[in-house]
Amino acid sequence: MVAYVVRRLLILPIIIFGVTILIFGMISFLAPGQRASLYIAAIPKGAGEIDEIIEKYGLDDPIHEQYFRWLNGVLHGDLGFSRTGKAPVLDTIKRYIPASFELAMWSAIPLLWIGIQLGVISALHHNRLIDQVMRVFAIIGWSFPTFVFGLLVLMIFYAKLQWFPAGRLSEWAGQVVLSAEFTRYTGMNTVDALLNLRLDIFWDAIRHLVLPVITLSYVQWALILRVTRSSMLEVLRADYVTTARSKGLAESKVIDKHAKPNALIPVATVGGLVMIWMMSGVVITETVFNYRGLGWWVARSAGQLDVISVLGFSLFYAVLVVCGNLVVDVLYAYLDPRVRLE
Numbered sequence: 001m002v003a004y005v006v007r008r009l010l011i012l013p014i015i016i017f018g019v020t021i022l023i024f025g026m027i028s029f030l031a032p033g034q035r036a037s038l039y040i041a042a043i044p045k046g047a048g049e050i051d052e053i054i055e056k057y058g059l060d061d062p063i064h065e066q067y068f069r070w071l072n073g074v075l076h077g078d079l080g081f082s083r084t085g086k087a088p089v090l091d092t093i094k095r096y097i098p099a100s101f102e103l104a105m106w107s108a109i110p111l112l113w114i115g116i117q118l119g120v121i122s123a124l125h126h127n128r129l130i131d132q133v134m135r136v137f138a139i140i141g142w143s144f145p146t147f148v149f150g151l152l153v154l155m156i157f158y159a160k161l162q163w164f165p166a167g168r169l170s171e172w173a174g175q176v177v178l179s180a181e182f183t184r185y186t187g188m189n190t191v192d193a194l195l196n197l198r199l200d201i202f203w204d205a206i207r208h209l210v211l212p213v214i215t216l217s218y219v220q221w222a223l224i225l226r227v228t229r230s231s232m233l234e235v236l237r238a239d240y241v242t243t244a245r246s247k248g249l250a251e252s253k254v255i256d257k258h259a260k261p262n263a264l265i266p267v268a269t270v271g272g273l274v275m276i277w278m279m280s281g282v283v284i285t286e287t288v289f290n291y292r293g294l295g296w297w298v299a300r301s302a303g304q305l306d307v308i309s310v311l312g313f314s315l316f317y318a319v320l321v322v323c324g325n326l327v328v329d330v331l332y333a334y335l336d337p338r339v340r341l342e
Helices: 002-028 034-039 047-055 063-075 089-126 129-143 147-161 171-178 189-193 199-236 239-248 251-279 283-288 294-303 307-337 337-341
Strands: none
Touching: 002 063, 002 307, 002 337, 089 129, 089 189, 089 199, 089 251, 089 283, 089 294, 089 307, 129 199, 147 199, 147 283, 171 189, 171 199, 171 294, 189 199, 199 251, 199 283, 239 251, 294 307
16 A cells, blocks of 8 residues: 555656646746736836846746746645735635635535435436436436536526525625634635634525525536446345345345445546546536635636636646545545556
């Protein structure tokens, strides 16, 4: 197991190095005057000011010198300045990531638990009515555009029934959170509300999370359901499951002790990647519900042609995916010892 983890760790810097080359390659397509916006908080008004910035930061130097200078800045946390966030890109990411992490955290529970349960039920009733219903449910969910489903639930539960609002907090709760009497520990409204013993704000934050959580969960249920169903059907035909049944074990024990743990190995991989995707900020869902997280910020940046913010987020997301894949690989090796021997 240690050798497996070491091999993955040795590959990690090479992959991240390749990612930085790709990101810098996109930046290098910009003209020197546009690249100057990496280092300033406002767009220069005169050509002379642009020339000074280009000369100061060596934006006309050979491309390899510019790359290593940019990489040195990245290693020191300098991803440029976000005109949309009105702050350095790294500070803007720190500002919005608690909201996206909170959304991912609350979405993980219904997403994984319900998706796995539906997949197991579908496999155990293979080709029966309930299996057919689950398959139709999965196909609809997988083919349903996220923004369409989000607008649908927004129209029903917010506009018509007025049960669950959009945004992150109501106006009154937002004022309390920003006041001196409320301490921000994590930036996540539900967690901070509990730490401040404000159950009213906790409930308000939960009400605002319901609709985006439902949207994310339903669209991804289809994927988890299909992977679980396929894996479970394969495991149920395995020899060791047949042997367990021939020994007279109860069907519930065969499923829970022998079939399900092995069937969940590929589900763990897919589930881990889905969680990485959600933690990076779900652009469409956060935009539809005006949920101010990373996805909402990136969508605004793209709409305002804030190239530096988009590229800075791309680098952050790429590193997150690479590190997340490492965690998923280690988890997969832990669940399936055969992987370590390859």
